[in-house]
Amino acid sequence: MITSKIIANGIVRAVAVLILAALVLYFLYQIQNILIYLLVSLILTLIGSPILNFLKEKLKFKHTLATITVLSIYFLMIFGFIMMFIPLIISQGQNLSLLNTTEIERNSLELIQKINTFLEEHHIDSAKVFNPNSFKSFINFNTVPNFLNSVLGTISDFGMGFGSVLFITFFFLKDRSIILEGAKLLIPDSHEEKILNSVEKINLLLSRYFIGLLIQLFIVFILYAIVLFIFGIPNALVIAFLCAVLNIIPYLGPLIASVFAAVLTMLSNLGSDFQSEILPTTIYVLIGFWVVQLIDNNFSQPIIFSKSVSSHPLEIFLVILIAGFSFGILGMIIAVPLYTILKVICKEFFPDNEFIQNITKNI
DSSP: OHHHHHHHHHHHOOOOOOHHHHHHHHHHTTHHHHHHHHHHHHHHHHHHHHHHHHHHHHHHOOOHHHHHHHHHHHHHHHHHHHHHHHHHHHHHTTTTTTGGGGHHHHHHHHHHHHHHHHHHHHHHOHHHHHHHHHHHHHGGGGGGGHHHHHHHHHHHHHHHHHHHHHHHHHHHHTHHHHHHHHHHHSSSSGGGGHHHHHHHHHHHHHHHHHHHHHHHHHHHHHHHHHHHHHHOOOTHHHHHHHHHHHHSTHHHHHHHHHHHHHHHHHHTTTSSIIIIIIHHHHHHOOOOOOOHHOOOOOIIHHHHHHHHHHOOHHHHHHHHHHHHHHHHHHHHHHHHHHHHHHHHHHHHHHHTOHHHHHHTTTO
């Protein structure tokens, strides 16, 4: 018989559970930076594990020395990327300083004026869109110094985060067997074998996925750089690298990269005639980027991703599309790794399901 006391106890328990859940979510929100560090460290561990095994098995490195070598490779790669940006920072330093905000404004307004003149020569009314006075009132160029201060703050935060990530990654690589043994204590004995098999397969597939992603980005970076070098765009390597990184966002990233490259191409040719030099060069760069995307979308990306996570290219496309519509850009980025994890877990725990058998037959 249900009494008022039982109902009251049920309500109290429900409220307690809700409060506990809210506290947990609030705690996770407060430590979100640490969670990001852990996630990045886990990704670096997955990428570095094959390198670590190669150093130990083929080159006979000790475990600790192999771990330090992997971290040194990461450090040198980051250092190399930073060195790539130094020429760009030096060449643009004066334009981004407080004393030259007038010059930045003048150059930007000059570009808008050239676009406006070009469109009017072709009988297109663009006064409302590209009116220099409207553009000047819309953007306050005196905020550039504040922007620089925020960039310096971001660099400082990146330095602290980078150090934290390397520290965590070191122990993930060095003590991964100890961590795994500790995790076993938390796993119920009835599911231990399935869970450990899932973890092993997930580790293998995600390691292949992230290595495949790096290969794909490297191919895109080389092709972008070739396009920019052909048309003599300054700081071609830096621009190509930034555009390649944007390719991490499936389908939408390449569009952003094309716009980014077009804007930098126009700004790098300020002072030249818009119709005879700026516009044709920008169009050629855009065509080059679209050709690169054609190659990447139809050859390198499907082959690399389908091989690395053992999924059909159409399957990957649909998963990314659904995740994009459901969760936006972040969903598109994490769609393939998360889908791979779910496939492995489903195969281990529901091996007799016919649908699961069909989508996991290559795993």
